[in-house]
Amino acid sequence: MILMISLAISVISVAQNDYMDAQAENEEKTYKGGETYEVKTFPHKFKTDNPRNIILLIGDGMGISQLQAGLTANRGRLFLENFKHIGFSKTHSSDNYITDSAAGGTAISAGVKTYNGAIGVDPEKNPVKTILEKAEEKGLATGLVSTSSITHATPASFIAHQTSRNMYEEIAADFLKTDIDVFIGGGYNHFANREDGLNLIEKLKENGYKVEQDISKIKKVKKGKLAGLTAPAHNARIEERGDMLEVATETALNILKRNKKGFFLMVEGSQIDWGGHAASTIYVVEDMLDFDKTVGNALEFAAKDGETLVIVTSDHETGGMAVLNGDYNNGMVVGEFTTGGHTGLMVPVFSYGPGAEKFTGIMDNTDINKKMEELLIKN
Ligand SMILES: [Zn+2]
Numbered sequence: 001m002i003l004m005i006s007l008a009i010s011v012i013s014v015a016q017n018d019y020m021d022a023q024a025e026n027e028e029k030t031y032k033g034g035e036t037y038e039v040k041t042f043p044h045k046f047k048t049d050n051p052r053n054i055i056l057l058i059g060d061g062m063g064i065s066q067l068q069a070g071l072t073a074n075r076g077r078l079f080l081e082n083f084k085h086i087g088f089s090k091t092h093s094s095d096n097y098i099t100d101s102a103a104g105g106t107a108i109s110a111g112v113k114t115y116n117g118a119i120g121v122d123p124e125k126n127p128v129k130t131i132l133e134k135a136e137e138k139g140l141a142t143g144l145v146s147t148s149s150i151t152h153a154t155p156a157s158f159i160a161h162q163t164s165r166n167m168y169e170e171i172a173a174d175f176l177k178t179d180i181d182v183f184i185g186g187g188y189n190h191f192a193n194r195e196d197g198l199n200l201i202e203k204l205k206e207n208g209y210k211v212e213q214d215i216s217k218i219k220k221v222k223k224g225k226l227a228g229l230t231a232p233a234h235n236a237r238i239e240e241r242g243d244m245l246e247v248a249t250e251t252a253l254n255i256l257k258r259n260k261k262g263f264f265l266m267v268e269g270s271q272i273d274w275g276g277h278a279a280s281t282i283y284v285v286e287d288m289l290d291f292d293k294t295v296g297n298a299l300e301f302a303a304k305d306g307e308t309l310v311i312v313t314s315d316h317e318t319g320g321m322a323v324l325n326g327d328y329n330n331g332m333v334v335g336e337f338t339t340g341g342h343t344g345l346m347v348p349v350f351s352y353g354p355g356a357e358k359f360t361g362i363m364d365n366t367d368i369n370k371k372m373e374e375l376l377i378k379n
Helices: 002-029 064-073 101-110 131-137 153-159 168-175 188-192 200-206 244-256 271-277 281-305 365-376
Strands: 053-059 085-090 141-149 182-186 209-212 225-229 263-269 308-313 322-326 333-336 347-352 361-364
Touching (some): 053 281, 053 365, 064 271, 064 333, 131 141, 131 153, 131 263, 131 365, 153 168, 182 244, 244 281, 281 333
Parallel strands (some): 053 308, 085 361
Antiparallel strands (some): 322 333
């Protein structure tokens, strides 16, 4: 009898806890509206047909639902609405219908479909030269900016050649083998506090880099080589990291634009993906809006410069997100997620500037690389 009563009580308490978990989960799935920003409109008049510079912005995990969530949260306006040339990218990797960010990044950086986890190597694990490396060989300036660790899959795919995305120390060491002008993101520990005992911070300084960890110091650097390592590993969520992505992107552009031959810059909004993995509409919206504002900064630069091509895309969709409800008047969005992982959905490709018309229609993620290289490297 006593056993039965205690069993009954424990069943009730488990049920109560389930209910509480469900409540907490639902709270994350509803963004109640928040601060908004003004969206500017930029002219579509350019000085050339061949871009001198490319700014590639990758919203990790950004599919159409993530865009829709951001659009609703900002009361129906996004900087992305400036784009007139729009396409879709097929994201599958060489060994999987569902890509990860390493294979997705390598497809865009080097134009090859490879296996999930591969950083700048093909399916046979041979290194493949990236657009960043080719731009360097041509004498262009280069940069990488990310809200994750700078050694994380997406930025790593542009500069490193490793058989696994988890080889953070090897990836950090690969930065030293290049002549990259600016990189800003987390990952200080992969350079400084390494298991192999090497201090790559000293090596970076020997190679002429200004190494800074504080974004307020990073933004003061106007020329030369800059390694901005803004967190021990990944950068924090937006409430803590603030406008780091916008500031880092502006800083990188200020330095890179000094090169008369041109530049290649990749900027990643990494945490849209993490919002999807966490099944959190709130997290998705926060990082979607942060990324869109940074797209605005890139467009502003390109509109003024007249020789810069801006491409915005994603490596894959995350969360199988759907938007179930929303309100353009108060910014409320209700999201739902069908998986804790990535999906095989096509992702959007937006382009603005000289050469933008080449990035329309349905393409493979590897085509984005080929089109960029035709315009920036082979011209
Ligand atoms: Zn992911």
